[in-house]
Amino acid sequence: MPDQIEKTTPDPVGAAGAITDAAVTGAATAAPKREKARSLGSDAWYDLRRNPVFVISALLILFLVVVSIWPGLFSSTSPNDCDITKSRHTAESGHPFGYNLQGCDVYARTVYGARASVTVGVCVTVGVALLGGILGGLAGFFGGWWDSILSRITDIFFGIPILLGGLVFLSVINSRSIWVVMGFMIALAWPQISRIARGSVISAKQQDYVQAARALGAGTGRIMLRHILPNAVAPVIVVATIALGTFVSLEATLSFLGVGLEAPTVSWGMDISTAAVQYRNAPHMLLYPAGALSITVLAFIMLGDAVRDALDPKLR
Amino acid sequence: MGRYVIRRLLQMVPVFLGTTFLIFIMVYALGDPVLAFFGDRTPDDATLAAKRHELGLDKPMWEQYVTYMGNVFTGDFGTAFNGQKVTELMGHAFPITIRLTLVAITIEIVFGVGLGLLAGLRRGRIADSSTLIFTLIVISIPTFVTGYLLQYFLAVEWKVIDPAVSADANFSELIVPGFVLAGVSLAYVTRLTRTSIVENLRADYLRTAVAKGLPRRRVITVHLLRNSLIPVVTHLGTDLGLLMGGALVTERIFNIQGVGFQLWNGVLRQNSQTVVGFVTILVLIFLLANLLVDLLYAVLDPRIRYA
Numbered sequence: 001m002p003d004q005i006e007k008t009t010p011d012p013v014g015a016a017g018a019i020t021d022a023a024v025t026g027a028a029t030a031a032p033k034r035e036k037a038r039s040l041g042s043d044a045w046y047d048l049r050r051n052p053v054f055v056i057s058a059l060l061i062l063f064l065v066v067v068s069i070w071p072g073l074f075s076s077t078s079p080n081d082c083d084i085t086k087s088r089h090t091a092e093s094g095h096p097f098g099y100n101l102q103g104c105d106v107y108a109r110t111v112y113g114a115r116a117s118v119t120v121g122v123c124v125t126v127g128v129a130l131l132g133g134i135l136g137g138l139a140g141f142f143g144g145w146w147d148s149i150l151s152r153i154t155d156i157f158f159g160i161p162i163l164l165g166g167l168v169f170l171s172v173i174n175s176r177s178i179w180v181v182m183g184f185m186i187a188l189a190w191p192q193i194s195r196i197a198r199g200s201v202i203s204a205k206q207q208d209y210v211q212a213a214r215a216l217g218a219g220t221g222r223i224m225l226r227h228i229l230p231n232a233v234a235p236v237i238v239v240a241t242i243a244l245g246t247f248v249s250l251e252a253t254l255s256f257l258g259v260g261l262e263a264p265t266v267s268w269g270m271d272i273s274t275a276a277v278q279y280r281n282a283p284h285m286l287l288y289p290a291g292a293l294s295i296t297v298l299a300f301i302m303l304g305d306a307v308r309d310a311l312d313p314k315l316r
Numbered sequence: 317m318g319r320y321v322i323r324r325l326l327q328m329v330p331v332f333l334g335t336t337f338l339i340f341i342m343v344y345a346l347g348d349p350v351l352a353f354f355g356d357r358t359p360d361d362a363t364l365a366a367k368r369h370e371l372g373l374d375k376p377m378w379e380q381y382v383t384y385m386g387n388v389f390t391g392d393f394g395t396a397f398n399g400q401k402v403t404e405l406m407g408h409a410f411p412i413t414i415r416l417t418l419v420a421i422t423i424e425i426v427f428g429v430g431l432g433l434l435a436g437l438r439r440g441r442i443a444d445s446s447t448l449i450f451t452l453i454v455i456s457i458p459t460f461v462t463g464y465l466l467q468y469f470l471a472v473e474w475k476v477i478d479p480a481v482s483a484d485a486n487f488s489e490l491i492v493p494g495f496v497l498a499g500v501s502l503a504y505v506t507r508l509t510r511t512s513i514v515e516n517l518r519a520d521y522l523r524t525a526v527a528k529g530l531p532r533r534r535v536i537t538v539h540l541l542r543n544s545l546i547p548v549v550t551h552l553g554t555d556l557g558l559l560m561g562g563a564l565v566t567e568r569i570f571n572i573q574g575v576g577f578q579l580w581n582g583v584l585r586q587n588s589q590t591v592v593g594f595v596t597i598l599v600l601i602f603l604l605a606n607l608l609v610d611l612l613y614a615v616l617d618p619r620i621r622y623a
Contacts, residue, residue, distance in 0.1 A: 156338065158554075159332070159335035159599050160338070161557035161558065161598070163561030164560065164598060167580070168339060168342055168343060168591060168595060169342050171583045172342065172586075249458045252458055253459065256460050257564065257568075257580075272460065279464060290458075294458070297455070298452060298456035301455055305452075
């Protein structure tokens with residue numbers, strides 16, 4: 001990489017090198033004063049802690065995570081321990097949400113359903129951010145044929161609306177574990193992040209500090225990790241956090257359509273789907289899982305909003 | 317402009333082929349349409365092989381795909397396993413879903429842009445914060461929950477509408493399903509418009525327009541709104557895919573016999589011809605809509621010129 005630059009711009013390299021050298025030594029001497037100037041990350045964290053929306057959503061999410069890890073703490077009844085004679089019964093002591101069509105305790109099922117939603121939301125977001133971020137980032141950094149191929153692949157995946165794809169692809173798979181559903185969602189959702197990562201890496205690559213680092217003789221790996229990554233990662237984090245809520249909602253919709261999670265797994269989407277058949281006679285079967293689902297999505301969307309406000313300097 | 321359109325149309329070709337091939341492989345490689353044809357009974361191998369040969373399913377995948385695409389371009393989408401022509405099914409289903417999508421998009425534009433404009437102009441006041449809370453709530457409640465709730469209250473409790481839409485699916489019957497379908501996107505359009513309006517309120521050209529004494533109405537409609545709509549238009553293009561996917565859910569709740577209904581039946585009965593045919597058309601619509609959006613850019617923003 002360095003010799004490529006020397007070929008194209010032989011003269012300014014020395015000058016730029018000298019200037020940045022001076023800047024670097026200047027920065028080194030000014031190092032003790034540094035704790036006053038905050039990085040974008042700590043600045044964002046400072047903003048977040050003071051944002052009531054973030055505090056509320058973070059507490060809600062913390063609660064949801066605790067529920068999904070230890071559901072037994074909140075419900076002593078098992079979600080699959082059903083008594084058909086109690087089908088569609090309303091609330092009674094010890095069973096505050098009543099019973100569903102199969103006579104299972106709606107409260108227990110609502111508590112145990114949190115695990116599927118939270119797992120899918122978090123894992124799909126992390127997977128999409130990593131896969132899309134790395135592929136898109138590399139395409140933006142190196143350009144060339146890899147970039148062209150990746151852009152075409154992105155276009156192809158963009159042509160398939162995700163629910164439509166879910167109906168077609170997932171319906172032909174016989175046993176859909178939570179991993180299959182998550183894998184499918186990652187496979188169809190990563191291009192969105194990849195486009196954003198590509199764009200933000202390209203704009204970071206053209207900045208003067210990257211030229212300067214290169215002129216100083218920094219290797220490709222160092223430029224990528226120390227200069228481009230910290231400056232290009234913010235938009236990816238913002239879009240991924242906002243998408244988290246929609247992934248939770250998407251899993252529920254797929255399960256509702258009957259192409260998402262399957263029986264032994266407890267999922268709010270599936271429960272809403274079975275409750276919907278009889279909801280006119282027993283609305284409580286529908287309302288509790290639907291309410292829990294909506295609150296979960298709301299918490300994640302609020303978190304995404306707060307993170308965006310903190311990380312996007314344009315909106316300050 | 318003409319050259320730009322042609323270039324874009326040419327770029328669409330590999331994307332269209334890639335997308336449809338992906339779907340083709342998924343439907344034919346993972347499912348077994350011939351076994352589905354016989355229902356619960358398992359026929360002997362000879363019958364299976366004969367049927368496969370008759371339908372051309374014993375050929376390699378790419379050859380089947382080429383034959384299929386060749387047929388599609390002559391307007392032949394094949395026959396569903398119950399003997400109905402797929403084009404015939406499309407003729408019934410597409411007008412209904414197009415009507416539903418039109419209703420939803422109109423609702424999205426009218427209410428989304430209207431609310432966004434209101435919130436943006438009254439930034440930081442009560443109208444703004446209540447709009448923000450409203451959009452948060454709408455985004456959080458999944459479409460199928462909103463659908464059942466509206467159906468329950470409007471149709472069952474208050475009897476304002478019929479719970480199921482008739483086979484004709486007139487515009488008047490599609491208003492409530494249209495609201496359900498538009499819901500989440502409406503909230504996104506509102507937020508997008510608001511952000512865009514707030515940003516442009518600080519623009520120099522707006523200060524100039526106010527300073528030279530233009531009436532407020534003209535400043536808002538011609539100067540502010542027109543410039544703020546550019547990101548909204550992009551969103552509407554990609555949103556079409558979301559709406560077509562959402563139609564699967566909405567049509568199921570309100571028993572509308574449109575594309576979602578046919579696709580659902582096709583998937584349930586492993587009717588590969590129907591599924592691939594419908595999805596092919598949907599992908600095509602989606603790609604064309606995005607092209608249309610890019611052309612609309614030039615209309616909204618005279619700085620953008622296509623060579």
